[in-house]
Amino acid sequence: MALSLYRHEDTPAHRRHPVAKLLALTPLFVAPLTFNDPLWALGTLMVSFTLVLAAGALPNLRRMWGLGAILLVMSTLLWALMLPDREAVWRLGPLFASPTSVAYGIAMGLRLNAMLMLGVAYVSCTRPEEFTWSLRRIGIPATMTLALSLTFRLVPMLAGTAQTVTQAQMARGLDFHSGGPLARIGRYIPLMVPVLAYAMRSADDLTRALESRRAGAASKQRTEYYEYAWTAADTALLALALAYGAAAVWLRLSGFGEIVGRM
Amino acid sequence: MRDAIVMWRYTRMVVLVALTGAAYVAILLPFKIATIVPGFTEIRPASGIPIVCGLLFGPAAAWGSAFGNLVGDIFGGTLTPGSIAGFVGNFLFAYIPYRMWRVLRGSRPADGSARQIPWLVACAAVGGVACAVIIGFGVAAMGLVPYPVLTIAITLNNAVIGTIVAAILLPILYPLARSFGLLYQDILDPGDYASSGIGWSGMIIAAAGSGLGLLVAASVSIAGKVSGAAAPGGLGMIDPQVLVGGIGVVAILIGSVLMSPLSTQVSAEEIPPPLEGEDA
Numbered sequence: 001m002a003l004s005l006y007r008h009e010d011t012p013a014h015r016r017h018p019v020a021k022l023l024a025l026t027p028l029f030v031a032p033l034t035f036n037d038p039l040w041a042l043g044t045l046m047v048s049f050t051l052v053l054a055a056g057a058l059p060n061l062r063r064m065w066g067l068g069a070i071l072l073v074m075s076t077l078l079w080a081l082m083l084p085d086r087e088a089v090w091r092l093g094p095l096f097a098s099p100t101s102v103a104y105g106i107a108m109g110l111r112l113n114a115m116l117m118l119g120v121a122y123v124s125c126t127r128p129e130e131f132t133w134s135l136r137r138i139g140i141p142a143t144m145t146l147a148l149s150l151t152f153r154l155v156p157m158l159a160g161t162a163q164t165v166t167q168a169q170m171a172r173g174l175d176f177h178s179g180g181p182l183a184r185i186g187r188y189i190p191l192m193v194p195v196l197a198y199a200m201r202s203a204d205d206l207t208r209a210l211e212s213r214r215a216g217a218a219s220k221q222r223t224e225y226y227e228y229a230w231t232a233a234d235t236a237l238l239a240l241a242l243a244y245g246a247a248a249v250w251l252r253l254s255g256f257g258e259i260v261g262r263m
Numbered sequence: 264m265r266d267a268i269v270m271w272r273y274t275r276m277v278v279l280v281a282l283t284g285a286a287y288v289a290i291l292l293p294f295k296i297a298t299i300v301p302g303f304t305e306i307r308p309a310s311g312i313p314i315v316c317g318l319l320f321g322p323a324a325a326w327g328s329a330f331g332n333l334v335g336d337i338f339g340g341t342l343t344p345g346s347i348a349g350f351v352g353n354f355l356f357a358y359i360p361y362r363m364w365r366v367l368r369g370s371r372p373a374d375g376s377a378r379q380i381p382w383l384v385a386c387a388a389v390g391g392v393a394c395a396v397i398i399g400f401g402v403a404a405m406g407l408v409p410y411p412v413l414t415i416a417i418t419l420n421n422a423v424i425g426t427i428v429a430a431i432l433l434p435i436l437y438p439l440a441r442s443f444g445l446l447y448q449d450i451l452d453p454g455d456y457a458s459s460g461i462g463w464s465g466m467i468i469a470a471a472g473s474g475l476g477l478l479v480a481a482s483v484s485i486a487g488k489v490s491g492a493a494a495p496g497g498l499g500m501i502d503p504q505v506l507v508g509g510i511g512v513v514a515i516l517i518g519s520v521l522m523s524p525l526s527t528q529v530s531a532e533e534i535p536p537p538l539e540g541e542d543a
Contacts, residue, residue, distance in 0.1 A: 003292075003338045029344050033405055064340050070301045075408070078300075082409040084502050112343075112407060119342035128337065143271045144326075150281030151288070151330045155338065158289035166293070181306065184296050185424065188308040189431050192290055196312070196436055199282040200443050206278045215274060262502070263406035 003156055005060045005123045012233070013055035013125040018134035020234035021126055025118065027245025032114035033263065034248040038103050040257030041110035047244070048117035057124030061117065068116060072109035079105030083260070104260050128152040133226055142222060146215060150206075158195055165194045264523040266456045267322040267358070275450050276323040283316045283327025283357075288335045296424070299416040303408060310421050311428025313394075314387045317357030318364055318373035318433065319440045321447030321456060325358035348401020355519055356394035356421060359469060360386035361447075362522040366462040372446070375433030387429050389470045391422030393515045396476030400508040410504050414480035457524050465521025472514025479507045 013021070028051070032044040052061050061068075080086075080097040083104050088096035132145040132152070169190055170176075176187055251257060270276040291309035298305045316324035332353040336346045363386040364373050373379065399414030440446050447456060459465070 005338065005340050033344070036406065060340060067341075071303075074301050074303065078409055078412055082412070108406060108408075115343040116341065119336075120340045123337050123340060123342060128334075131337070141271065143277055147277050147280040147284075147326065148330050148334070150278070151284035151327075151334050152337075154281055154285030155288045155334060158285045159292070162289050162293060181296055181424075182427070185308055185427055186431070188294055188296070189428070189435075191294065192308065192312075192428075192432065193435055195290055196286055196315075196432070197439055199286045200436075200439055200445055203275065203278050203282055203443065203445055206282070207275045210278065211274050215277070263404075 003159060004128060004152075005057075005120065006127050007056055007060065007124045009056040009125075011054060011056040011125060013051070013121065015233075016125075016237055017228050017230050017234040018126060018130035019137050019228075020230070020237050021122060022131070022134040022138070024238050024241035025122055027241045028118050029115060030245035031248035032111045032118075034252045035111075035257030036104055036107045036262065037257045037259045038107040038110060040251075041107040041114065044248070045110050045114040045117070048114040048121070051121045052117050052124075055121040055125040057121045060120050060124050064116065064120060068113045071112045071116070072106070075109035075112055076102060076105035079108050084262075100259060107259070129226060130228075133224065133228075143215070146210075154199075158199060161198050162191065162195050165191050264322075264358075264520060266451070266524050267325060269455045270322045270326075270447075270451060273450050275445070276320075276447070279320045279323035279445065279450075280326045280330060283312070283320060283324045284329075284331035284334060286316075287312050287328055287331030288338065291331070291335050292339065299419060300412060303413060304416040304420060306420050306424050308424065308428050310391070310425035311432055313353060313357035314360050314383075314390060314425050314429035315432045315436055317359075317361040317390070318383075318386070318429075319436065319446055321361050321451065322358065323447065324361065325354045328357040329354035343407075344405055345398075345402045345407060348398045351401070352394040352397040352417075355397065355515065356390050356425075359390035359393050359515075359519060359522075362458070362462070362519065363389060363466055363469075365456065365458045366466045366522055369458075370448075372437070372441075372448075373433065374437045375430070375435075380430055383430055383433065384426055387426040388422045389466075389473050391420075391425050392418050392473040392477050393469060393519075394421050396473055396480075396508060396511050396515065399480065400476070400505065400512045403502070403505045403508065410502065410508050411480040414477065414508070418477055418480075455524065459521065459523065459525040461525075462522050465518045465523075467518070468521060469515050469518025472511040472516075472518060474511075475514065476508045476511030479504045479511070 028048075031047065032041065035041050035044060052058060080102045081095055083098075083101035086096070086101035087098040089098040090096060129149065129152075132149045135148070136142055136145045174187055174190070176184060179187075287309060290312060291307055294308055296306040296308060313324060313328035316327060320327070329350045332349045333346055336342045336349065364382065367382055367385070368379075373383065375383070395414050395417035398417055399408075399410050399412075402408050402413055403410035441449075444450075
């Protein structure tokens with residue numbers, strides 16, 4: 001069962017060093033967080049979209065366009081009605097909004113979408129193994145990244161079990177879509193118990209398998225299955241990402257891209 | 264939080280981290296009951312898993328819930344800075360019920376029997392609200408979603424739905440976990456998980472922090488108007504409700520640390536009773 005959004009392509013983003021991609025993600029996320037003017041937020045969205053194209057992540061983004069649209073609409077609505085100190089320019093009963101609060105809401109929707117695109121671009125060009133590998137390289141203990149790798153590996157197996165159990169229960173007439181929330185919660189229990197019981201049953205085998213490979217044993221010379229070479233292009237990616245994030249912060253501090261004095 | 268660190272020495276706990284995380288994602292992604300705020304949060308029965316696994320597997324479930332949330336974000340394509348708040352919130356969603364149970368009930372096992380329900384509700388509710396306050400604060404501090412919206416929505420999912428699911432699941436899963444020898448008491452040394460002498464203070468501080476965070480969110484929602492200081496060049500954290508939510512977060516974090524084992528000393532009541540058939 002395939003759950004990962006990773007796309008097997010040979011784009012420049014796929015060829016970058018996993019640590020470079022992980023470290024670049026932080027300054028790339030800073031830029032969308034900086035501006036609350038919709039026009040400037042749209043600018044950061046365009047940069048994120050360019051990165052989606054560079055990572056060959058457009059098919060994944062197409063799968064998520066519905067979520068992006070909902071986020072934009074909901075964000076506009078929520079902030080339009082909840083922005084602190086908004087003026088009551090438009091009023092409907094107890095609800096009120098102003099052009100500024102609506103513009104801020106649109107900017108926040110664009111911000112969310114810009115960050116969503118960065119996340120999609122990253123997971124489309126980075127395998128889960130590369131993600132845990134890069135975490136190990138930046139100092140996260142090997143045992144923790146091993147557990148994270150195992151989690152990635154076990155999800156498809158347990159999701160498959162959940163799917164099998166669901167189909168078996170539906171074949172017996174279990175209906176998940178009728179009744180109130182409490183009744184529906186009750187119907188999900190016969191699906192959750194077998195998945196959790198299966199997980200518990202496999203704990204012993206997994207423990208033995210790990211111990212037989214000396215998992216967790218102190219070793220100064222840990223070897224990796226994958227090795228990646230750092231190139232000048234990785235340095236350039238990191239430098240560009242840092243410059244982009246720093247420029248965004250500098251512009252905001254200089255008064256650009258701001259319609260309300262808040263983040 | 265000594266227990267959350269020393270548990271990495273035990274291979275079986277490492278496996279439980281992965282299994283809890285994977286089971287959380289496997290059940291979280293496909294099973295959805297209803298949408299609370301479209302695009303932001305839904306009612307999902309998987310919210311009972313961190314509570315149940317926390318009471319059974321202790322600190323392994325805390326890491327497992329945090330990893331599960333992160334992996335869910337990566338598989339779901341929703342990896343954003345909000346995932347950091349989700350990581351911390353989900354860690355405490357399992358960790359607080361486990362630590363609160365130790366403070367309130369000592370070495371008595373959480374077997375999910377009917378007379379344990381009030382204790383279970385108390386532990387699960389504080390854990391659920393703490394998670395909601397932390398995620399609500401983290402996301403609001405970045406200016407992504409208004410603080411009350413996410414805090415109340417996640418509280419509804421975690422503390423209400425999570426508690427109901429946990430109350431049903433625990434009596435079914437406890438005998439299984441015990442028979443497989445997977446309870447944290449079966450794996451860890453008692454010195455690794457024994458409560459500190461100030462566990463009660465920690466529990467009260469964590470509960471107060473959670474309550475404060477939720478109260479602010481609820482009062483803002485009921486009043487229907489948010490009043491905040493929108494100083495030029497300021498941050499979203501200037502909003503009074505986000506600031507008070509931040510105070511709640513600090514209290515939750517301090518309370519969680521105080522509830523956790525701070526030394527290796529074990530009091531007599533912390534030593535678990537022998538299993539049936541074992542020599543005393």
